[in-house]
Amino acid sequence: MNVERIRKDFPILQNRWMAYLDNAATSQKPRLVIDAINHFYQYQNFNVHRSVYTPAQQTTDAYENVRQKVADFIHADRAQDIIFTRGTTESLNMVASDFAMQHVHHGDEIVVSITEHHSNLLPWMRVAKANGAKLKYIPILDDGCLDLDAAKKLITSKTKIVALTAVSNVLGTINPIEIIGKLAHQNGAMYVVDAAQAAPSIPLDVQKFHPDFMAFSGHKMLGPTGIGVLYGTQHALKQMQLPELGGEMIEDVSTTDFSTKPIPWCFEAGTPNIAGVIGLGAAIDYLNQIGMDQIEKYCRNLAQYLADQLRKDKHVIVYGPKRRQSGIVSFNIRGLHAHDAATFLDLQHIYVRAGHHCAEPLVHCLGTEATLRASLYFYNNRNECDRLISSVKKMEMFFCHGH
Amino acid sequence: MDIRSLYQDIILDNASHPQFQKRLSGTRIQKVLVNNPTCGDRLVINGIYQHHKLEAIYFHINGCIISKASTNMMAHLVIHHSIKQIDDLVLSFSKLMTNEDFANKDKLGDALSLSSVAKLPVRIKCAMLPWKGIYQLLHREVHHEN
């Protein structure tokens, strides 16, 4: 992997001032993706699944080809297991509102982990409250890894849903999705995986961990915003009610009744985000070209370098395990609020996130209100990490030892 | 922008040496909790408003330097003032944050040092937090009295 060559593919990275270290929020886009969207609007802009002329059919084919591409990317059995949505948040809400709301009853239990992003937490909280079910949390160990022993006790025959993030957006830990999947299924629960951080950063093979549903977002994996994926097995999708009715999703309509298209098209009412789908396809092409194994290894090693350097500084607290698992490194500088630190970095054009990262319960569980988070992707380099590390030192001088 | 124009000594001082830390006693204490959901900043303000002025104030804050400094400065400015005067201070401070002109700039005292925050839109809500808090505290009570 030649990072310097890769960086040339990203127009925004040509700004040499900037160290963009907030990839867990959203990734930058390679020219290939930007061009694909441009090309679509300039030459291919026809509606899908409804027009009878030739170019529209070509657009429909391009749209459906991406469905297959997404299926291949996660090793799904068939393209029909893929539903296009607006993103992870919409996908997870669909599962909660249109599946769990009907299937979780009074006295049932929903198990999540304390590491969940609000998008994989609040929808379940609502289902639990509405249906009189109990929401239970798998805790983490001191090093930030999921407490498997606790998980074994929490997941029981009462559990109807287990919803787990594959990669924590704060700690950068990769959760044991295979083991938890087995526990869920042994107990007859449905297994929902939030792959928002996993899809961009690790190879995902649904044949290995067998989620019933899985969600991810295009914009975190080089694709455009406003496009995402809900994966579901045919067995799971058959039990989901239709979130929306309208155009594109029907077979026949009379004045009194209608029949719907098969899965997955019945879940995509209305004109979809065609440009988004085309852009996502280009993003997957780009990722495949580099290879998800390579991406995973590179980000993990770079994060290890960053975390090791930060840990050498006794004023810095790094959260999560000593051995880094992905490109995400959350930390704090003792005695300094994360927002002041982030502003200091901002003025040096180093962009990190500060706050609770939409995972308030986890950040509180770490004993703080806010952390800094550097999230590295495969186009980041050591130079950018070094800039961050030296700015942290300068910052300590400035805020903590006078100036 | 230079980091020193944002984090001036006077701001660092106000943040690290908060006054008004003595809890109030009595029956006429008004309380308010305000927070910035995106930062996790949380501010509790207690006050006693009687005889047409804010006679006592106490605050407890968990937050960044900007919000801490702004809170201490706000407390200094509002104590012993009437609602009308405090409202005018709140309005003036919010104008400072949006770069609008207002009369008698000097009335904001130390808080004028926060003017650079106006250039950092993401931090304005940190500086505004205590001002929002004092406004809510007083107006909620006026509402009750009516």
Ligand SMILES: Cc1ncc(COP(=O)(O)O)c(C=O)c1O
């Ligand atoms: C783990 C996790 N889940 C869900 C989401 C929500 O993704 P989106 O905002 O694209 O819907 C995010 C993104 O911040 C995330 O990191």
